[in-house]
Amino acid sequence: MQTPKKIALALMLPFLASATTFSHADETDAKKQPAKQVLLISVDGMHQADLDWFVTAYPQSTLARMVREGVSYTNARTPFPSDSFPGMVGQLTGGNPKTTGIYYDDAYSRGLLPAGTTSCAGAKLGAEVYYAEVSAKDMNRLDSGQQIPGLYSDFTKISQLTGHAQDLLDPKTLPVDPKTCSPVYPHQYLQVNTIFEVAKQHHLRTAWSDKHAAYDILNGPSGKGIDDLFAPEINSSVTDPSTPAGPGDDWTKDNANTQKYDAFKVKAVVNWAKGFDHAGNNSLGAPAIFGMNFQAVSTAQKLNKSNYYTDPQNPSTIMTNGLGGYTLNGAVPGPVLQSALTFVDDQLKTMVGALDLSKTVVILSAKHGQSPQNRTALTIINDGDMIDALNCAWENNSASCKDPAQTHLVAHAIDDDGILMWLTDRSTKATRFAKNFLLAYAGTGVGSDALGNSISKPFTQAGVTKIYAGEEAEDLFGTRRGDERVPDVVGIAQQGVVWAGGKLSKIAEHGGNAHQDRHVPIVVWGAGIAHQANDDHVETTQIAPTILSLLALDPRELQAVRIERTKALPDLH
Incomplete structure (x- = not known):
């Protein structure tokens, strides 16, 4: 079965990351069951080009x-x-942000109240929604504040971490629902159901491991x-x-440490595959849907320099101060990235060895890629200075225009290698002002x-090729007018632009619309899957209905699949 020809049209609309042209999965697909379990692996940061290079090498x-x-x-x-x-x-879920309501892990909602609000009557709406390490009871501890005894002298004790992650969140860090005056947990913020919920409705077991x-x-x-x-x-x-001495560097600042961190999660996956819980206890049977994300490739792409292993199985082979990212103008992974890719492959081998491949399908993809691959294309722009300048221009350079305690035009912004801004004033005048200011910045x-040395790089137009503001931003995402969560200003980065501070703190980022940010692999392998190479345009949102189809469950039980008519991946008959 081939993807309909009209999918080609999506290639001409790169900014509209939507699967709305896909119809629902065929009922005949859902009646087939090549798998009893599906293992989903996200190798965060991995480009299709990385996979091609590694398979050849x-x-x-x-x-x-x-x-x-x-x-x-x-x-x-x-x-x-x-x-x-x-x-x-x-x-x-099978859905894009317009349907799921999830635009970023650090976003903004005009329908919620700020974290810590206890008196909700008459409170002004508008809140940062930041679901990441800051949400933990103790963001500086690997166990998020569970206080596992002896953890920092024996990291294998991390297996004692609870499998009920909600218990590790600090409600005081969460945005507040104005109707109930209660904190909004991450799962409550999602607007549609997930494949895990569908599986549970059919009395199937589920498991997952991730970074927060x-x-x-x-x-x-x-x-x-x-x-x-x-x-x-x-x-x-x-x-x-x-x-x-207090907290030190986190697990992302050195790729050797990131690999150690990922190995904790691999152990959990192996235990699940063998039918236990993540700690290796309690014989419960292998989950129908389970998996994890890898971080090692992502940090290897972002770090300017890092320690790395020449042999991931031998900790004594550690090398120091290797170049992160790519060499030969971005064409070949450098030593740190090669180490990370080799590590991931080695860990995949371990996981596969624990699987019953006669009844398991493995799906490998990535949450995101990373840009730029060529470090010499990098231009880091200080987004704090840029936002201050925008606010001061709007406020006619008032004495308080840089005071964080004051209310400014920019209510919230997240700028990695794309600009997302939410404004306190959503009028056409304000959104047009912000757009014109940035284009002149x-x-x-x-x-x-x-060689990884810092150099000066001039920039124009705030580092963007195009800006969508006001209704343009709503149309970009396909949301309704006045959506509470959609950004008011969206900037598409020039190739190589990253918004950060004023130092060479990283050499790549994700979050934008660059080809290198979004062109990731999807590989489906295992029980009942015959070899084929498919170069049709597909979306990673199609993974959700595919997993349900492989388990003989109806993809239309997913709300986002019905809304966006997301289709299962082709050529899996």
Whole structure:
């Protein structure tokens, strides 16, 4: 079965990351059941080009085996914005942000009240919605504040972490519902159900592992979709934060540490595959849907320099101060990234070894890619200065225009390699002002030479190629007029532009609409899957109905599939 010809039209509309042209999965698809279990793996940051390179360089690898024996979709795209939250939510609901309501892990809602609000009557609406490490009871601890005894002297004790991630969240950090004056947990913020909830309705077991307790969002609105959610905090301190020295660097600042962190989650997946809970206890049977995300590739792409392993199985092979990212103008992974890719492949081999491949299908993809691959294309723009300048221009350079305690035009912004702004004034006058100001904004940013040294880089137009403002932004996402969550200003980055501080703090980012942000692999391999290479345009949102079809469940039980008519991936008959 081929994707309809009209899908080609989507290639001409890269800004509209929508699957609305797809019809629902055929009923005949849902009646077939090649699998009893589906293992979903997200290798965050992995481009299709990374997979192609690795399979060519390592033809005997597990990744090469998956591509050689399974169905490989070489023209897949993530939702826009290409952030972790919409990326993962899309894979597990079948929906884009206009339907799920999830635009970013750090976003804004005009229908909620700020975290900590206790008196809701008459309170002014509008709140940052930040579901990440800051939501934990203790963001500096790997166990998010569960206080596992002896954890920082023996990290294997992280297996004692609760599988009910909601218990690790601090309600005081969460936005507040004005109707109930109660905190809004991540799962309550999601507007549609997930494949985990569908599975639970059919009395199937589910499990997942991810990087923050805030991935409680994947439980879906019921809050009960995942039986075992193992979520060690990746942005926690690698060293004991209770020492007099306080918290140290987190697990993302050194790729060798990121690999150690990912290995905690791999152990949980292996235990699930063997029929236990994430700690290896209680014989419960393998989940029908389970999986995890890898972070090692993502941090290897972003770090300017890092320690890395030349042999992921041998900790004594650690090398220091290697270049992150790519070499040869972005064509070949550098030493840190090669180490990370090799690590992921090695861990996949371990997971596959625990599976019964006669009844398991493995799906590999990515929440997002990363841009730029060529570090010499990088231009870092200080977004704090940019937002201050916009607010001051709107306020005629008043004395308080940079005072964070004051109310300004920009209510909230998140700018990684795309600009998303929510304004306090949504009028045409205000959105047009913001757009025109940014298009005229110029200055000097920070770049990198080929050796990882900081250099000056001029920029114009705030680093964007195009800005959507007001109704243009609503139309970009396909939302209704006056949507409470949609950004008021959206900037599409020039190639290589990253908004951060004033230093060479990273060499790549995600969140934008660049080809390198969104062109990720999808590989489906395992029970009942025959080899095929497919270059049709597909979306990672199609993973959700595909998983349900593989389990002989009806994809139309997903609300987003019905709304957007998201179709299961082709060529899996």
